Amino acid sequence: MTTAWLLRQRSIPDLGIDFAAVSPGRVAGLTADELARTALPLGRETVELGELFEVVARGGDGPELRIEGDCRRLHGIGRGMDGGRIVVDGPVGDYLGAEMTAGEIRVDGDAGLLAACALAGGRIEIGGDVGDFAASSLPGATDGMRGGVLVVRGDAGARFGDRMRRGTAVVHGAVGDFLASRMVAGTIAVGAAVGEHPAFGMRRGTLVFAGDKPRVPDTFSPTAHDIGVFWALLARSLAPFGGAFDGLGGRLPGRVVGDLAVDGKGEWLLPA
Amino acid sequence: MAEPIIDNGVVIDDTFAEAFPMKATRLLITAFDANWAANAAVAMTGFATSVIACGCEAGIERTLSPDETPDGRPGVSVLIFAMSGKELAKQVERRVGQCVLTCPTTAIFAGLDDGEPIALGRNLRFFGDGWQISKMIDGKRYWRVPVMDGEFVAEETTPVVKGVGGGNLLILGRDTASALAAAEAGVAAMRRVPNVIMPFPGGVVRSGSKVGSKYPALMASTNDAFCPALTPLAKKTELTDEVRCVMEIVIDGLTDADVAAATRAGMAAIVGRGSAAGVVRISAGNYGGKLGPFHFHLHRLHGGEGGT
Known part of the structure:
Protein backbone atom coordinates (compact mmCIF):
# COMPACT_ATOMS: atom_id res chain seq x y z
CA MET A 1 0.00 0.00 0.00
CA THR A 2 1.34 3.38 -0.95
CA THR A 3 1.32 5.80 1.96
CA ALA A 4 3.36 8.65 0.58
CA TRP A 5 2.60 10.68 -2.52
CA LEU A 6 4.30 13.44 -4.44
CA LEU A 7 1.99 15.81 -6.33
CA ARG A 8 3.95 17.70 -8.96
CA GLN A 9 2.01 20.67 -10.35
CA ARG A 10 0.94 20.54 -14.04
CA SER A 11 -1.25 23.65 -14.11
CA ILE A 12 -2.61 26.34 -11.84
CA PRO A 13 -6.43 26.21 -11.59
CA ASP A 14 -8.50 29.18 -12.79
CA LEU A 15 -10.41 29.35 -9.53
CA GLY A 16 -9.79 28.58 -5.92
CA ILE A 17 -10.08 24.91 -5.00
CA ASP A 18 -11.05 23.40 -1.65
CA PHE A 19 -8.25 20.91 -1.08
CA ALA A 20 -9.32 19.77 2.40
CA ALA A 21 -10.45 16.34 1.19
CA VAL A 22 -6.93 15.43 0.08
CA SER A 23 -5.43 14.57 3.44
CA PRO A 24 -2.50 12.20 3.95
CA GLY A 25 -4.67 9.70 5.79
CA ARG A 26 -7.41 9.62 3.19
CA VAL A 27 -5.16 9.17 0.17
CA ALA A 28 -2.80 6.70 1.81
CA GLY A 29 -4.71 3.62 0.67
CA LEU A 30 -5.44 4.77 -2.90
CA THR A 31 -3.76 3.69 -6.10
CA ALA A 32 -2.07 6.35 -8.21
CA ASP A 33 -4.96 6.14 -10.65
CA GLU A 34 -7.59 6.54 -7.92
CA LEU A 35 -5.75 9.52 -6.51
CA ALA A 36 -5.43 11.14 -9.95
CA ARG A 37 -9.16 10.70 -10.53
CA THR A 38 -10.12 12.29 -7.20
CA ALA A 39 -12.66 15.00 -8.02
CA LEU A 40 -12.01 18.45 -6.59
CA PRO A 41 -14.60 21.26 -6.54
CA LEU A 42 -13.81 24.03 -9.03
CA GLY A 43 -16.56 26.66 -8.91
CA ARG A 44 -19.71 24.87 -10.02
CA GLU A 45 -17.69 22.18 -11.76
CA THR A 46 -15.21 19.61 -10.57
CA VAL A 47 -11.72 18.92 -11.74
CA GLU A 48 -9.71 15.75 -11.37
CA LEU A 49 -6.62 16.02 -9.28
CA GLY A 50 -4.63 14.45 -12.10
CA GLU A 51 -5.35 17.44 -14.34
CA LEU A 52 -3.63 19.72 -11.88
CA PHE A 53 -0.90 17.44 -10.60
CA GLU A 54 1.30 14.64 -11.77
CA VAL A 55 0.88 11.90 -9.16
CA VAL A 56 4.05 10.09 -8.10
CA ALA A 57 4.13 7.28 -5.54
CA ARG A 58 6.95 7.52 -3.02
CA GLY A 59 8.30 5.39 -0.24
CA GLY A 60 7.70 6.70 3.24
CA ASP A 61 7.44 5.70 6.85
CA GLY A 62 3.86 6.98 7.23
CA PRO A 63 1.05 8.85 5.48
CA GLU A 64 2.66 11.76 3.68
CA LEU A 65 1.68 14.16 0.96
CA ARG A 66 4.33 16.25 -0.75
CA ILE A 67 3.11 19.00 -3.06
CA GLU A 68 5.32 20.95 -5.45
CA GLY A 69 4.17 24.13 -7.16
CA MET B 1 18.20 -22.21 58.84
CA ALA B 2 20.94 -23.39 56.51
CA GLU B 3 24.62 -22.62 56.81
CA PRO B 4 25.46 -18.97 57.31
CA ILE B 5 28.04 -17.20 55.20
CA ILE B 6 30.89 -15.58 57.08
CA ASP B 7 32.59 -12.70 55.29
CA ASN B 8 35.24 -10.55 56.90
CA GLY B 9 34.20 -12.09 60.20
CA VAL B 10 30.58 -10.96 59.82
CA VAL B 11 27.95 -13.68 59.77
CA ILE B 12 25.32 -13.28 57.03
CA ASP B 13 22.20 -15.20 57.94
CA ASP B 14 20.58 -17.43 55.36
CA THR B 15 17.34 -15.52 55.44
CA PHE B 16 15.47 -12.93 53.42
CA ALA B 17 13.75 -9.60 53.71
CA GLU B 18 10.09 -9.66 52.79
CA ALA B 19 8.67 -6.62 51.02
CA PHE B 20 5.32 -5.45 49.75
CA PRO B 21 3.86 -3.73 46.71
CA MET B 22 3.19 -0.03 47.22
CA LYS B 23 2.25 2.96 45.09
CA ALA B 24 4.98 5.52 44.59
CA THR B 25 5.76 8.84 42.99
CA ARG B 26 8.79 11.05 42.68
CA LEU B 27 8.59 14.81 43.18
CA LEU B 28 11.22 17.38 42.33
CA ILE B 29 11.34 20.40 44.62
CA THR B 30 13.36 23.39 43.47
CA ALA B 31 14.06 26.66 45.24
CA PHE B 32 16.13 29.84 45.22
CA ASP B 33 19.03 27.87 46.67
CA ALA B 34 19.79 24.35 47.86
CA ASN B 35 19.07 25.30 51.46
CA TRP B 36 15.46 26.29 50.81
CA ALA B 37 14.87 23.30 48.57
CA ALA B 38 16.13 21.12 51.41
CA ASN B 39 13.94 22.93 53.95
CA ALA B 40 10.85 22.12 51.92
CA ALA B 41 11.93 18.54 51.25
CA VAL B 42 12.74 17.86 54.91
CA ALA B 43 9.39 19.25 56.03
CA MET B 44 7.51 17.38 53.31
CA THR B 45 9.09 14.06 54.14
CA GLY B 46 8.77 14.54 57.89
CA PHE B 47 6.58 12.19 59.91
CA ALA B 48 6.63 9.74 57.02
CA THR B 49 8.56 6.81 58.49
CA SER B 50 5.95 4.08 58.25
CA VAL B 51 2.56 3.60 56.66
CA ILE B 52 1.44 2.10 59.96
CA ALA B 53 0.54 5.56 61.24
CA CYS B 54 1.97 8.20 58.92
CA GLY B 55 -0.13 7.52 55.85
CA CYS B 56 2.95 7.23 53.70
CA GLU B 57 6.67 6.60 53.71
CA ALA B 58 8.72 9.38 52.23
CA GLY B 59 12.30 10.48 52.04
CA ILE B 60 14.86 12.49 50.17
CA GLU B 61 16.29 10.48 47.31
CA ARG B 62 19.07 12.93 46.48
CA THR B 63 19.89 16.56 45.86
CA LEU B 64 19.72 17.87 42.32
CA SER B 65 22.10 20.28 40.65
CA PRO B 66 20.59 23.18 38.65
CA ASP B 67 21.22 21.44 35.34
CA GLU B 68 19.07 18.50 36.47
CA THR B 69 15.91 20.45 37.33
CA PRO B 70 13.11 21.69 35.07
CA ASP B 71 13.64 25.34 36.04
CA GLY B 72 17.41 25.38 36.30
CA ARG B 73 17.51 25.97 40.05
CA PRO B 74 18.94 23.76 42.81
CA GLY B 75 16.56 21.05 43.87
CA VAL B 76 15.80 17.93 45.82
CA SER B 77 14.30 14.69 44.58
CA VAL B 78 11.76 13.12 46.92
CA LEU B 79 10.12 9.69 46.80
CA ILE B 80 6.76 9.01 48.45
CA PHE B 81 5.24 5.57 48.97
CA ALA B 82 1.73 4.64 50.15
CA MET B 83 -0.40 1.53 50.27
CA SER B 84 -2.85 2.79 47.62
CA GLY B 85 -2.99 5.39 44.90
CA LYS B 86 -5.81 7.13 46.70
CA GLU B 87 -3.86 7.43 49.93
CA LEU B 88 -0.80 8.57 48.01
CA ALA B 89 -2.83 11.32 46.35
CA LYS B 90 -4.09 12.46 49.75
CA GLN B 91 -0.62 12.52 51.25
CA VAL B 92 0.90 14.34 48.27
CA GLU B 93 -1.75 17.03 48.40
CA ARG B 94 -1.43 17.56 52.14
CA ARG B 95 2.32 17.50 52.28
CA VAL B 96 2.93 19.63 49.21
CA GLY B 97 0.22 22.03 50.32
CA GLN B 98 1.56 22.45 53.84
CA CYS B 99 5.29 22.03 53.34
CA VAL B 100 6.20 23.09 49.79
CA LEU B 101 3.59 25.68 48.88
CA THR B 102 4.40 27.35 52.20
CA CYS B 103 8.17 27.24 51.86
CA PRO B 104 9.81 30.37 50.42
CA THR B 105 10.74 30.37 46.71
CA THR B 106 9.90 26.73 46.03
CA ALA B 107 8.39 25.15 42.94
CA ILE B 108 7.36 21.53 42.49
CA PHE B 109 7.47 19.21 39.51
CA ALA B 110 6.70 15.59 38.71
CA GLY B 111 9.83 13.46 38.71
CA LEU B 112 8.57 10.45 36.74
CA ASP B 113 7.63 10.31 33.07
CA ASP B 114 5.04 7.55 32.97
CA GLY B 115 2.29 6.31 35.23
CA GLU B 116 -1.27 6.98 36.32
CA PRO B 117 -1.45 10.70 37.13
CA ILE B 118 -2.58 12.01 40.50
CA ALA B 119 -3.12 15.64 41.40
CA LEU B 120 -0.06 17.69 42.26
CA GLY B 121 -0.93 21.35 41.63
CA ARG B 122 -4.39 20.56 40.32
CA ASN B 123 -6.15 21.12 43.62
CA LEU B 124 -3.56 23.32 45.33
CA ARG B 125 -4.23 25.92 42.65
CA PHE B 126 -7.43 26.90 44.41
CA PHE B 127 -5.28 28.54 47.05
CA GLY B 128 -4.96 31.24 44.39
CA ASP B 129 -8.59 32.22 44.97
CA GLY B 130 -9.18 32.78 41.27
CA TRP B 131 -5.87 34.55 40.63
CA GLN B 132 -4.11 31.32 39.68
CA ILE B 133 -2.90 31.00 36.09
CA SER B 134 -2.75 27.77 34.10
CA LYS B 135 0.02 27.36 31.58
CA MET B 136 0.53 24.52 29.11
CA ILE B 137 4.19 24.18 28.19
CA ASP B 138 5.25 21.36 25.87
CA GLY B 139 2.20 19.30 26.72
CA LYS B 140 2.48 19.69 30.50
CA ARG B 141 0.15 21.90 32.50
CA TYR B 142 1.59 24.08 35.22
CA TRP B 143 -0.21 26.23 37.76
CA ARG B 144 1.09 29.59 38.82
CA VAL B 145 -0.39 30.59 42.16
CA PRO B 146 0.24 34.14 43.42
CA VAL B 147 1.88 34.07 46.85
CA MET B 148 3.59 36.70 48.95
CA ASP B 149 7.09 36.08 47.56
CA GLY B 150 5.93 35.99 43.95
CA GLU B 151 4.31 32.92 42.53
CA PHE B 152 4.26 29.23 43.40
CA VAL B 153 4.69 27.11 40.28
CA ALA B 154 3.40 23.53 40.47
CA GLU B 155 3.00 20.92 37.78
CA GLU B 156 -0.63 19.83 37.44
CA THR B 157 -0.12 16.10 38.08
CA THR B 158 2.49 13.55 39.01
CA PRO B 159 2.58 9.96 37.69
CA VAL B 160 2.16 7.07 40.10
CA VAL B 161 3.98 3.79 39.62
CA LYS B 162 4.06 0.48 41.45
CA GLY B 163 6.80 0.47 44.06
CA VAL B 164 8.26 -1.90 46.61
CA GLY B 165 8.20 -1.11 50.32
CA GLY B 166 9.64 -2.79 53.36
CA GLY B 167 12.96 -4.11 52.17
CA ASN B 168 15.17 -4.34 55.25
CA LEU B 169 18.48 -5.22 56.74
CA LEU B 170 19.14 -6.05 60.41
CA ILE B 171 22.52 -5.22 61.89
CA LEU B 172 23.44 -7.16 65.01
CA GLY B 173 26.22 -5.39 66.90
CA ARG B 174 28.30 -5.91 69.99
CA ASP B 175 27.26 -2.54 71.40
CA THR B 176 25.32 0.60 70.57
CA ALA B 177 28.26 2.50 69.09
CA SER B 178 29.28 -0.26 66.70
CA ALA B 179 25.73 -1.08 65.59
CA LEU B 180 25.00 2.59 65.03
CA ALA B 181 28.21 3.18 63.09
CA ALA B 182 27.54 0.16 60.90
CA ALA B 183 23.99 1.32 60.25
CA GLU B 184 25.22 4.76 59.32
CA ALA B 185 27.77 3.28 56.92
CA GLY B 186 25.06 1.08 55.40
CA VAL B 187 22.67 3.98 54.93
CA ALA B 188 25.41 6.12 53.38
CA ALA B 189 26.09 3.39 50.83
CA MET B 190 22.39 2.90 50.11
CA ARG B 191 21.87 6.61 49.55
CA ARG B 192 24.20 6.41 46.59
CA VAL B 193 21.76 3.98 44.94
CA PRO B 194 19.07 5.68 42.82
CA ASN B 195 15.31 5.11 43.14
CA VAL B 196 15.33 4.23 46.87
CA ILE B 197 14.69 5.92 50.18
CA MET B 198 15.31 4.83 53.76
CA PRO B 199 12.28 6.45 55.41
CA PHE B 200 13.21 6.20 59.09
CA PRO B 201 15.12 8.88 61.01
CA GLY B 202 18.63 8.97 59.59
CA GLY B 203 17.60 5.94 57.57
CA VAL B 204 17.69 3.71 60.65
CA VAL B 205 14.95 2.20 62.85
CA ARG B 206 15.61 0.72 66.30
CA SER B 207 12.05 -0.37 67.00
CA GLY B 208 11.65 -3.19 64.52
CA SER B 209 8.21 -4.71 64.84
CA LYS B 210 6.46 -8.02 64.46
CA VAL B 211 2.90 -8.48 63.33
CA GLY B 212 0.33 -8.58 66.18
CA SER B 213 0.48 -8.06 69.91
CA LYS B 214 -0.80 -9.51 73.16
CA TYR B 215 -3.01 -6.43 73.22
CA PRO B 216 -5.81 -6.98 70.72
CA ALA B 217 -5.97 -3.31 69.72
CA LEU B 218 -2.41 -3.25 68.45
CA MET B 219 -1.58 -4.64 65.03
CA ALA B 220 2.17 -4.48 65.54
CA SER B 221 4.47 -4.72 68.52
CA THR B 222 8.14 -4.93 69.38
CA ASN B 223 10.16 -7.55 67.55
CA ASP B 224 11.02 -9.46 70.76
CA ALA B 225 13.13 -12.03 68.93
CA PHE B 226 15.64 -9.26 68.16
CA CYS B 227 15.48 -7.34 71.44
CA PRO B 228 18.68 -7.86 73.48
CA ALA B 229 16.74 -7.11 76.63
CA LEU B 230 14.69 -10.22 75.99
CA THR B 231 17.44 -12.63 74.95
CA PRO B 232 17.04 -14.76 78.08
CA LEU B 233 13.29 -14.19 78.37
CA ALA B 234 11.55 -14.37 75.00
CA LYS B 235 10.07 -17.66 73.87
CA LYS B 236 12.10 -17.38 70.70
CA THR B 237 15.17 -15.22 70.33
CA GLU B 238 17.36 -14.64 67.28
CA LEU B 239 20.18 -13.23 69.36
CA THR B 240 23.20 -14.57 71.10
CA ASP B 241 24.65 -13.14 74.28
CA GLU B 242 27.32 -11.16 72.44
CA VAL B 243 24.67 -9.16 70.56
CA ARG B 244 23.71 -6.20 72.65
CA CYS B 245 22.27 -3.84 70.07
CA VAL B 246 20.31 -4.32 66.83
CA MET B 247 19.58 -1.70 64.20
CA GLU B 248 17.39 -2.04 61.14
CA ILE B 249 17.50 -0.21 57.82
CA VAL B 250 14.18 -0.16 55.96
CA ILE B 251 14.30 0.38 52.20
CA ASP B 252 11.54 1.49 49.84
CA GLY B 253 12.29 1.49 46.12
CA LEU B 254 10.61 2.08 42.79
CA THR B 255 11.33 -1.53 41.74
CA ASP B 256 12.45 -4.72 43.45
CA ALA B 257 15.74 -4.42 41.56
CA ASP B 258 16.30 -1.03 43.18
CA VAL B 259 15.64 -2.42 46.66
CA ALA B 260 17.95 -5.34 45.90
CA ALA B 261 20.68 -2.97 44.72
CA ALA B 262 20.38 -0.86 47.85
CA THR B 263 20.40 -3.92 50.12
CA ARG B 264 23.47 -5.23 48.36
CA ALA B 265 25.24 -1.88 48.67
CA GLY B 266 24.39 -1.63 52.37
CA MET B 267 25.56 -5.18 53.08
CA ALA B 268 28.81 -4.59 51.21
CA ALA B 269 29.52 -1.46 53.23
CA ILE B 270 28.81 -3.14 56.54
CA VAL B 271 30.66 -6.34 55.75
CA GLY B 272 33.54 -4.29 54.39
CA ARG B 273 34.02 -2.74 57.81
CA GLY B 274 34.37 -6.27 59.19
CA SER B 275 33.68 -7.87 62.55
CA ALA B 276 36.46 -5.80 64.06
CA ALA B 277 34.10 -2.83 63.80
CA GLY B 278 31.73 -4.60 66.16
CA VAL B 279 29.15 -6.17 63.86
CA VAL B 280 28.41 -9.79 64.71
CA ARG B 281 25.75 -10.66 62.16
CA ILE B 282 23.57 -9.34 59.39
CA SER B 283 20.03 -10.60 59.14
CA ALA B 284 16.68 -9.57 57.71
CA GLY B 285 13.04 -9.47 58.73
CA ASN B 286 10.29 -11.49 57.15
CA TYR B 287 6.93 -13.04 57.88
CA GLY B 288 7.76 -16.49 56.66
CA GLY B 289 7.35 -15.40 53.09
CA LYS B 290 3.59 -15.58 53.26
CA LEU B 291 2.68 -11.89 53.32
CA GLY B 292 4.89 -10.07 50.87
CA PRO B 293 5.60 -11.12 47.27
CA PHE B 294 9.13 -9.64 47.18
CA HIS B 295 11.86 -11.68 48.89
CA PHE B 296 15.42 -10.38 49.14
CA HIS B 297 17.66 -13.32 50.06
CA LEU B 298 20.79 -12.06 51.74
CA HIS B 299 23.00 -14.89 50.51
CA ARG B 300 21.94 -14.38 46.92
CA LEU B 301 22.47 -10.63 47.17
CA HIS B 302 25.84 -11.18 48.77
CA GLY B 303 26.70 -13.49 45.90
CA GLY B 304 25.84 -10.76 43.42
CA GLU B 305 22.45 -12.05 42.40
CA GLY B 306 19.15 -10.14 42.36
CA GLY B 307 16.59 -10.21 45.11
CA THR B 308 13.35 -12.05 44.52
Missing part, protein backbone atom coordinates in the same frame (compact mmCIF):
# COMPACT_ATOMS: atom_id res chain seq x y z
CA ASP A 70 2.31 27.40 -6.75
CA CYS A 71 -0.59 26.37 -4.54
CA ARG A 72 -2.02 29.81 -3.77
CA ARG A 73 -5.36 28.74 -5.25
CA LEU A 74 -5.49 25.61 -3.13
CA HIS A 75 -7.41 26.43 0.02
CA GLY A 76 -7.84 24.25 3.07
CA ILE A 77 -4.67 22.22 2.58
CA GLY A 78 -4.55 19.98 5.65
CA ARG A 79 -7.84 21.32 6.95
CA GLY A 80 -9.25 18.99 9.59
CA MET A 81 -6.19 16.75 9.25
CA ASP A 82 -5.84 14.17 12.04
CA GLY A 83 -2.43 12.69 11.35
CA GLY A 84 0.30 12.24 8.81
CA ARG A 85 2.43 14.83 7.14
CA ILE A 86 2.01 17.42 4.40
CA VAL A 87 4.99 19.18 2.88
CA VAL A 88 4.38 21.95 0.35
CA ASP A 89 7.21 23.32 -1.72
CA GLY A 90 5.63 26.65 -2.71
CA PRO A 91 3.04 29.15 -1.51
CA VAL A 92 -0.42 28.00 -0.36
CA GLY A 93 -3.92 29.51 -0.16
CA ASP A 94 -6.23 30.19 2.77
CA TYR A 95 -7.26 27.96 5.67
CA LEU A 96 -3.99 26.02 5.75
CA GLY A 97 -4.29 23.44 8.55
CA ALA A 98 -7.52 24.90 9.87
CA GLU A 99 -9.19 22.71 12.52
CA MET A 100 -6.29 20.27 12.32
CA THR A 101 -6.06 17.93 15.33
CA ALA A 102 -2.82 16.04 14.75
CA GLY A 103 0.00 15.61 12.29
CA GLU A 104 2.48 17.97 10.71
CA ILE A 105 2.36 20.53 7.92
CA ARG A 106 5.40 22.27 6.51
CA VAL A 107 5.11 24.95 3.86
CA ASP A 108 8.22 26.34 2.19
CA GLY A 109 6.49 29.51 1.07
CA ASP A 110 3.80 31.97 2.07
CA ALA A 111 0.34 31.07 3.36
CA GLY A 112 -2.91 32.95 2.83
CA LEU A 113 -5.61 34.01 5.24
CA LEU A 114 -6.81 32.10 8.29
CA ALA A 115 -3.90 29.67 8.46
CA ALA A 116 -4.05 27.42 11.53
CA CYS A 117 -7.38 28.88 12.55
CA ALA A 118 -9.10 26.70 15.16
CA LEU A 119 -5.95 24.56 15.18
CA ALA A 120 -6.41 21.94 17.90
CA GLY A 121 -3.26 19.83 17.68
CA GLY A 122 -0.24 18.95 15.61
CA ARG A 123 2.37 21.29 14.21
CA ILE A 124 2.32 23.73 11.31
CA GLU A 125 5.45 25.45 10.11
CA ILE A 126 5.29 28.16 7.46
CA GLY A 127 8.59 29.14 5.92
CA GLY A 128 7.38 32.44 4.48
CA ASP A 129 4.79 35.01 5.51
CA VAL A 130 1.25 34.34 6.61
CA GLY A 131 -1.87 36.44 5.93
CA ASP A 132 -4.41 37.89 8.31
CA PHE A 133 -6.26 35.94 10.99
CA ALA A 134 -3.68 33.20 11.37
CA ALA A 135 -4.02 31.15 14.59
CA SER A 136 -7.42 32.70 15.08
CA SER A 137 -11.01 31.45 14.92
CA LEU A 138 -13.05 30.39 11.94
CA PRO A 139 -15.18 33.32 10.77
CA GLY A 140 -18.09 33.69 13.19
CA ALA A 141 -16.74 31.15 15.67
CA THR A 142 -16.04 32.07 19.27
CA ASP A 143 -12.98 29.87 19.84
CA GLY A 144 -9.68 30.40 18.10
CA MET A 145 -6.63 28.20 18.00
CA ARG A 146 -6.99 25.70 20.84
CA GLY A 147 -3.89 23.54 20.72
CA GLY A 148 -0.88 22.53 18.70
CA VAL A 149 2.04 24.57 17.51
CA LEU A 150 2.23 27.16 14.72
CA VAL A 151 5.59 28.48 13.56
CA VAL A 152 5.85 31.34 11.07
CA ARG A 153 9.38 32.01 9.81
CA GLY A 154 8.38 35.23 8.05
CA ASP A 155 5.88 37.94 8.95
CA ALA A 156 2.24 37.56 9.99
CA GLY A 157 -0.75 39.73 9.08
CA ALA A 158 -3.36 41.35 11.27
CA ARG A 159 -5.46 39.70 13.97
CA PHE A 160 -2.89 36.99 14.57
CA GLY A 161 -4.13 34.77 17.43
CA ASP A 162 -7.58 36.36 17.65
CA ARG A 163 -9.60 34.51 20.32
CA MET A 164 -6.73 32.02 20.75
CA ARG A 165 -7.41 29.62 23.61
CA ARG A 166 -4.47 27.20 23.87
CA GLY A 167 -1.30 26.12 22.11
CA THR A 168 1.85 27.90 21.05
CA ALA A 169 2.22 30.26 18.10
CA VAL A 170 5.63 31.64 17.19
CA VAL A 171 6.33 34.36 14.61
CA HIS A 172 9.95 35.01 13.80
CA GLY A 173 9.19 38.15 11.82
CA ALA A 174 6.83 41.05 12.39
CA VAL A 175 3.12 40.83 13.13
CA GLY A 176 0.31 43.11 11.99
CA ASP A 177 -2.29 45.09 13.89
CA PHE A 178 -4.51 43.68 16.63
CA LEU A 179 -2.14 40.86 17.58
CA ALA A 180 -3.80 38.53 20.11
CA SER A 181 -7.04 40.45 20.15
CA ARG A 182 -9.59 38.86 22.51
CA MET A 183 -7.01 36.18 23.34
CA VAL A 184 -8.35 33.72 25.94
CA ALA A 185 -5.19 31.74 26.71
CA GLY A 186 -2.16 30.13 25.13
CA THR A 187 1.25 31.47 24.21
CA ILE A 188 2.31 33.74 21.34
CA ALA A 189 5.93 34.71 20.83
CA VAL A 190 7.00 37.37 18.34
CA GLY A 191 10.56 37.92 17.16
CA ALA A 192 10.33 41.34 15.48
CA ALA A 193 8.05 44.39 15.21
CA VAL A 194 4.43 44.50 16.36
CA GLY A 195 1.58 46.45 14.71
CA GLU A 196 -0.98 48.72 16.34
CA HIS A 197 -3.33 47.77 19.18
CA PRO A 198 -1.70 44.54 20.34
CA ALA A 199 -3.67 42.43 22.84
CA PHE A 200 -6.86 44.44 22.46
CA GLY A 201 -9.37 42.79 24.79
CA MET A 202 -6.85 40.13 25.90
CA ARG A 203 -8.31 38.06 28.75
CA ARG A 204 -5.59 35.54 29.61
CA GLY A 205 -2.55 33.98 27.99
CA THR A 206 1.05 34.97 27.43
CA LEU A 207 2.68 37.19 24.83
CA VAL A 208 6.45 37.13 24.53
CA PHE A 209 8.03 40.03 22.66
CA ALA A 210 11.51 38.74 21.95
CA GLY A 211 12.23 41.42 19.34
CA ASP A 212 10.80 44.94 19.34
CA LYS A 213 9.01 46.05 22.49
CA PRO A 214 5.59 47.48 21.64
CA ARG A 215 4.23 50.49 23.49
CA VAL A 216 2.30 49.27 26.51
CA PRO A 217 -1.36 50.40 26.32
CA ASP A 218 -2.99 52.24 29.21
CA THR A 219 -5.11 49.17 29.85
CA PHE A 220 -2.07 47.12 30.90
CA SER A 221 -0.22 47.47 34.21
CA PRO A 222 3.27 46.34 35.22
CA THR A 223 3.84 43.73 37.93
CA ALA A 224 7.17 43.51 39.72
CA HIS A 225 7.27 40.05 41.25
CA ASP A 226 9.79 37.30 40.60
CA ILE A 227 8.67 35.12 37.68
CA GLY A 228 12.00 33.36 37.31
CA VAL A 229 10.60 29.84 37.61
CA PHE A 230 7.91 30.28 35.01
CA TRP A 231 10.29 32.14 32.73
CA ALA A 232 12.83 29.33 32.94
CA LEU A 233 10.17 26.81 31.89
CA LEU A 234 8.87 28.98 29.06
CA ALA A 235 12.29 30.06 27.80
CA ARG A 236 13.41 26.43 27.61
CA SER A 237 10.30 25.59 25.65
CA LEU A 238 10.84 28.46 23.17
CA ALA A 239 14.58 27.96 22.72
CA PRO A 240 14.25 25.18 20.08
CA PHE A 241 12.46 27.65 17.76
CA GLY A 242 15.81 29.41 17.42
CA GLY A 243 16.39 32.93 16.17
CA ALA A 244 15.22 35.57 18.61
CA PHE A 245 13.84 32.84 20.87
CA ASP A 246 17.16 31.20 21.58
CA GLY A 247 18.83 32.33 24.77
CA LEU A 248 15.73 33.93 26.29
CA GLY A 249 16.49 32.24 29.60
CA GLY A 250 19.19 34.77 30.35
CA ARG A 251 16.89 37.71 29.56
CA LEU A 252 14.57 37.90 32.60
CA PRO A 253 11.59 39.82 31.29
CA GLY A 254 9.53 42.74 32.47
CA ARG A 255 5.88 41.84 32.82
CA VAL A 256 2.65 43.74 32.29
CA VAL A 257 -0.87 42.38 32.77
CA GLY A 258 -4.20 43.17 31.16
CA ASP A 259 -6.28 43.96 29.22
CA LEU A 260 -7.77 45.61 32.31
CA ALA A 261 -10.66 46.87 30.17
CA VAL A 262 -11.97 43.29 30.16
CA ASP A 263 -10.73 42.40 33.65
CA GLY A 264 -7.94 40.57 31.86
CA LYS A 265 -5.24 38.38 33.41
CA GLY A 266 -3.20 38.17 30.25
CA GLU A 267 0.50 38.90 30.44
CA TRP A 268 3.12 40.44 28.22
CA LEU A 269 6.65 39.33 28.81
CA LEU A 270 9.25 41.81 27.61
CA PRO A 271 12.70 40.18 27.80
CA ALA A 272 15.49 42.49 28.86
